[in-house]
Amino acid sequence: MSLTNQNDQVETREVCVRRLDDLIGYNLRRASVFDLLGAVAALEAVNARPVAMSVLLSIIETPGISAAEICRALGMQRANIVPVLAELEQRGFFLRESDRSDQRVQRLFATVKGEEEGARWLALVAERENETFHRLTPAERRQLRSLLARIWQESGPKQG
Amino acid sequence: MSLTNQNDQVETREVCVRRLDDLIGYNLRRASVFDLLGAVAALEAVNARPVAMSVLLSIIETPGISAAEICRALGMQRANIVPVLAELEQRGFFLRESDRSDQRVQRLFATVKGEEEGARWLALVAERENETFHRLTPAERRQLRSLLARIWQESGPKQG
DNA sequence: TATTGTTATACTCTATAACTATA
DNA sequence: TATAGTTATAGAGTATAACAATA
Numbered sequence: 001m002s003l004t005n006q007n008d009q010v011e012t013r014e015v016c017v018r019r020l021d022d023l024i025g026y027n028l029r030r031a032s033v034f035d036l037l038g039a040v041a042a043l044e045a046v047n048a049r050p051v052a053m054s055v056l057l058s059i060i061e062t063p064g065i066s067a068a069e070i071c072r073a074l075g076m077q078r079a080n081i082v083p084v085l086a087e088l089e090q091r092g093f094f095l096r097e098s099d100r101s102d103q104r105v106q107r108l109f110a111t112v113k114g115e116e117e118g119a120r121w122l123a124l125v126a127e128r129e130n131e132t133f134h135r136l137t138p139a140e141r142r143q144l145r146s147l148l149a150r151i152w153q154e155s156g157p158k159q160g
Numbered sequence: 161m162s163l164t165n166q167n168d169q170v171e172t173r174e175v176c177v178r179r180l181d182d183l184i185g186y187n188l189r190r191a192s193v194f195d196l197l198g199a200v201a202a203l204e205a206v207n208a209r210p211v212a213m214s215v216l217l218s219i220i221e222t223p224g225i226s227a228a229e230i231c232r233a234l235g236m237q238r239a240n241i242v243p244v245l246a247e248l249e250q251r252g253f254f255l256r257e258s259d260r261s262d263q264r265v266q267r268l269f270a271t272v273k274g275e276e277e278g279a280r281w282l283a284l285v286a287e288r289e290n291e292t293f294h295r296l297t298p299a300e301r302r303q304l305r306s307l308l309a310r311i312w313q314e315s316g317p318k319q320g
Numbered sequence: 321t322a323t324t325g326t327t328a329t330a331c332t333c334t335a336t337a338a339c340t341a342t343a
Numbered sequence: 344t345a346t347a348g349t350t351a352t353a354g355a356g357t358a359t360a361a362c363a364a365t366a
Contacts (some may be wrong), residue, residue: 015298017286020217024289024301025195027308029210032192033235034312035185050189051356057180068324075190077358082326104324104365126177129184135310141184147304148187150295152194211333228347237335242349264342264347323366328359335354343346 035132042128048121051076055084056110056118059094064107066099093117195292202288208281211236215244216270216278219254224267226259253277 020026039050051074058070067085071078085108088094093114096106110118133141180186199210211234218230227245231238245268248254253274256266270278293301 015289015301017282017289019221020214020282021309022305023282023285024293024305024308025192025199025210025285026214027305027312028188028192028195030235030312031308032185032188035188039185049355050185054180054186061179066324075193076356078325079327079359080357102324102366106325122177122180122183125183125185129177133184133311136307140307144304144307145182145184145187147296147300147307148184148191149181151191151293152187153190209332226347236333238348239336239350240334262343262347266348321366324364325362326364327362330360331356331358333354333356336352337350338352339348339350341347341349343344 035129038128038132039125042124043121046117046121046124050125052084052088053118053121053125055081056088056093056114057122059088059108060110060115060118063109064097066105066107068105070108088114091117195289198288198292199285202284203281206277206281206284210285212244212248213278213281213285215241216248216253216274217282219248219268220270220275220278223269224257226265226267228265230268248274251277 017023036050043049043053054074055070058065058073062069065073067081068078070076071081085094089096092111094108094110096108099105099107129141133144136144177183196210203209203213214234215230218225218233222229225233227241228238230236231241245254249256252271254268254270256268259265259267289301293304296304
């Protein structure tokens with residue numbers, strides 16, 4: 001027991017940080033910005049932004065999801081989803097339906113056009129990722145995704 | 161030869177993207193934001209921001225580096241480093257010295273106080289990373305950092 | 321009292337254009 | 344002409360406060 005704890009303690013301090021490049025967070029940020037530039041470029045052809053794609057895919061993947069639920073899932077503020085939804089709605093990608101049991105919430109459902117467009121956007125970004133991560137093998141990409149998911153997922157509603 | 165190529169082709173398409181969560185970039189972004197919140201919180205106690213830390217550490221790690229060189233290394237605009245340097249200079253963390261052979265450039269050198277503060281900031285952020293990445297083992301953290309570094313490093317001056 | 325959708329607003333970060341001085 | 348440092352400004356992205364309607 002105590003031996004195991006001791007080993008964990010030692011292991012926790014095993015990662016030595018001497019320079020900026022040693023920080024995981026720094027590399028995380030640089031890689032994320034690098035990737036984001038690619039995603040923005042890939043979505044330019046279809047007049048979309050990464051956040052809009054995330055919102056549309058949330059509606060497609062969870063039919064009937066509400067705006068507030070999307071915000072909680074994506075980690076964004078309720079106020080900021082309003083113009084995003086307005087544009088997606090104007091382009092005919094989803095419909096709003098009042099919840100019968102709770103008049104406050106609007107249930108969102110993707111149209112066929114919205115489903116097609118969302119799938120197209122996702123494919124464009126996924127294709128671009130082949131370039132962005134061309135230095136990594138498929139196995140390395142899967143592992144990277146798995147490691148990243150473990151960092152932020154199940155982290156609770158508010159960072160922690 | 162052609163068999164190898166075929167296998168590579170197959171491998172490139174092996175990573176299947178059906179949902180938003182399948183995108184590496186999405187997980188990259190979420191993990192980066194999650195980490196950044198921690199870094200910002202860790203640096204609040206010393207009145208610093210992540211970018212200011214990166215700039216100060218650049219000066220410490222490369223004595224005599226110029227502002228333009230820092231910008232190229234960190235991937236930021238020259239215009240945006242001005243207020244960052246102004247604050248670091250005002251706090252006495254580095255000195256400017258005109259380059260003798262080129263009067264346009266200023267060589268930047270950290271003071272002892274600046275070196276101490278930079279090391280302190282780095283330690284604070286590194287300590288925070290132990291929380292941020294507590295779900296990953298030390299080996300996984302090193303591998304993550306290695307994978308991330310390969311994504312953005314040696315990517316040329318302008319994304320690619 | 322709490323939540324949804326919304327508006328308005330502020331703040332941060334980043335991007336662009338232009339200027340000067342030097343090369 | 345090209346670059347360094349600088350200024351001013353514009354644009355995203357995100358955050359906060361408040362509101363009406365509903366629970």
